[in-house]
Amino acid sequence: MTGAVLGPPAREPAAAARPPAVSLREALPVWARIAALSFGGPAGQIAVMHRILVEERRWISESRFLHALNFCTLLPGPEAQQLATYVGWLMHGTRGGLLAGGLFVLPGLLAIMALSWVYVLLGQVGAVAGLLFGLKAAVLAIVAQAVLRIGRKALRSRAMVALAAASFLAIFVLDVPFPLIVLGAGSIGYLGGRAGLAQFQAGGHGAVAPEDGAPYLLGDEGLPQEQASHGHVLRVLGLWGTAWLAPVALILLWLGPGDVFAQIALFFSQMAMVTFGGAYAVLAYVAQRAVEHYGWLRPGEMLDGLGLAETTPGPLIMVTQFVGFLAAYRAPGSLPPLVAATLGGLLTTWVTFAPCFLWIFLGAPYVERLRGDRALAAALAAVTAAVVGVILNLAVWFALHTIFAEVRPVAAGPGRLDLPVWSSLDPFALGLSLAALLAVFRFRAGMIAMLAACAAAGLALRLAGAI
Template sequence: MAGTIRIQTAPEPGAAIQEAPLPVTLAEAVPVWARIAALSFGGPAGQIAVMHRILVEEKRWISENRFLHALNFCTLLPGPEAQQLATYVGWLMHGTRGGLVAGGLFVLPGVVAIMALSWVYALYGNVGLVAGLFFGLKAAVLAIVLQAVIRIGQRALKGPVMVGLAAAAFVAIFFFDVPFPLIVLAAGVIGYLGGRAGLPQFKAGGHGGGGKVLEGPFLLDDHELPQERAAAGPTLRRLLTWGAIWLVPVAALILALGPDDVFSHVAVFFSKMAMVTFGGAYAVLSYVAQQAVEHYGWLRPGEMLDGLGMAETTPGPLIMVTQFVGFMATFRNPGALPPLVAGTLGGLLTTWVTFAPCFLWIFVGAPYVERLRGNRALAAALSAITAAVVGVILNLAVWFALHTIFAQTRPMTVGPLRFDVPIPSSLNPWALTLAAAAVMAVFRFKLGMIQTLAACAAAGMALRLAGLV
């Protein structure tokens, strides 16, 4: 690990002295990244909270401000922000190899889990006990997401202005269906102007009423320089290398199989999705579902929700649902291949073109974002964007809660307001009971994530065996 480790030399009277963490090799970091990957349930909110707890609070590998700065950048990018955040921190610590390890491991459990469940789904349709497992896990994930919203909000919403930005973002996306990129752009402009004006409310890393901020020392503090710097030559090489890794397989498929082959359609369609998935998986799932069902005929109506249920209750980014879509598309149109072989290759192809661009964005852009950390106006813009993202994550939490506890919702329009409301008769009492128990376990009894997930999964399977769900 390059750089120096800074130790507090003048602690407050009576305060405990925090020892500096020891340098970490890439080999020593691998088990930690694997642990984060295995715990990456609950969508971006839960995943970011897990990373914060392990990397900032437990391991003290990266400071609070540095973590939020990386998160700010990742929320601006298309693709899954949690996976890109892991890649960014891995890159900060150990360069390109570290980014590959952290980002690759973050995706791996989801790839394996979704692939296995896709096989079961394609062969048997009704997954029996697996359905009960999912039912229980959803309740636990809801509690974890709620906890994550609170934890991230406490860290990012420093003062009434930032709280107001988060609230405005939630109202805009939930009630007015404002596109996520517009929310990010508006928050960034507000923060930039506030930073340029020197307003203290927009000062990055401030200590307003946002909860306790951890003090150093950290392995990567606010002044530590990354191993790889911004420079034209290396940037061009990274751009060409990762552009080729992403697009050469796509071009090869089109040339070998023709543009009308199902594998070519999958490669091109999900490559385009990788460039426009701002705001995470939910922002584009309706479009993906519409195209997969109505235009391409890859899925039957309702199957997209089954795939989303897999992605929501297995480790990894929610955008992993696209692997299920790619699997079913090629499973049902296998050509000369055995259907399961075609489905497996189609699912892996979808994952490749979905995540290869994520590494391109980080390895090309992160060195320049690091160089801009000292710019007050830009730092203020990124802090405002983070506040807005808290509101967006709260919107996802509400969406998830509605679809966990109620089987059906209906759209409602009141003047300019457009939002979903639950249908009371579709309330699932067992889902509500399990969700309430999970919330109590997490907030009242401080039960850990693994214990909560395991208990709810067991309860879900028991309810399934009893024929209650």
């Protein structure tokens, strides 16, 4: 409730004044608050930012917020973190982008690092093992929910349904790399958009809500501090390209391509360039390569990592830090395992998020040129449709490795299928997974409540000696 200002009753209230300018120091606690509340995946994180930045603080207008969000969905990487970076850049230039984007990552980095230490030191202890057993069931329900949620928005035509089905078969049966699926779907959507085909028409994140008349600090008419220019492009590429890739090159030259740190640096740098479609789509690619190609961790451990990431603030893609941590822990070279693991996790986080700043600082000054481009919008819609198929693959993969202790590969023409060994069915994992699915889809349970309930159930089963 806002207080009224007393004054002579005959005087009409003056027009609402524009909010006062906000210094970088004044913005710091607001971005820290957003970072601390960034649970619930990108949808929840974007909702928190909208409530605080648009409704409470009135730092940025509704239409400008949505425009920034549309731009961030075109980029590889976590769109919520990039949106925070974009708004911070819009307000205070590069320093503001670093503050907002860096703070958004920091709580998750610290939490995942601490939990990774607990995992390798105590992961097989009864209580911890029980908690992780329950979290796996919760993760399966969350991924299944993501398939339906994104599918409802993305699959609005037969062409989009076909792209989703083709991407599922490509990755599940033919083992096609995720980057090729993204590039193929984007190319098809772009050509369909250029041709004006109705099947490829895409909408934005929603219509712009009507303004209520009160001004914003950053209204629709304002221009950013940093303007697009050739000099700007060269400066950003030189600074952030070097910051991102110089450590990768040094590690390769020093340790050689076969070292685990070189593999981490190269793999997650490549991932940072193709991570369209959100964290769940990326995790299918990470699981495919980290588990099956590199052998850095086992399928159940990938589920454990995702469960830990779901319970901490920050981007869900922070689960990659857990992957890098375990990879270096198991191949430490001459370093103590926990030291190597910590360095591996930090290296993973750096090469995952440094490109995010590059994309924003490089592309944000040109963002107005992307408005209204139907071909680019169609390409994004096609990629999102393909991502539905990729996430469905992730859900099936998680289900197989959660409910069954063993799976076996079976040839299927030019491809291969992973089928369960039915004798390895875990009835407790099946029952807990069905309960989690029922809680999500029938009773609309919140994510945090469902994670807590599943973890508690897993702990109870462990203490009772059932698992």
